Amino acid sequence: MYVIIEMFTGAQSHVRRYLIAHHSPRQQRGPRRQRTTFTHEQTLRLEMEYHVSEYISRSKRFQLAEMLDLTENQIKIWFQNRRAKDKRIEKAIMEQQYSIVNICDIIDNTDTRIEFIQLSNV
Secondary structure (H helix, E strand, C coil): CEEEEEEEECCCCEEEEEEEECCCCHHHHCCCCCCCCCCHHHHHHHHHHHHHCCCCCHHHHHHHHHHHCCCHHHHHHHHHHHHHHHHHHHHHHHHHHHHHHHHHHHHHCCCCCCCCCCCCCC
């Protein structure tokens, strides 16, 4: 379903119309599917396969699904989520390295002297 919103500006000489997708509330669409909780053994096996290859073939997906008592779709989604996790981690590392480089540049471009003092317990 779509909703049209009209916005009047100025002396109502300009009318802007927006077509916005309107989604029904969750209750009308039905309950969400329960999240899959993987066992330690399933996760370990999936991680092992992921370290062999970040992408899984259809035949390997079928084998894993049978072996781990999961659906092929669950295996596929797990691999997608695992690649997304790697991407997030890589991005965080890059941002951290970039921050360190920026701090070093700031220190190099100023007369600031930083001393590291070790405090001893007295």
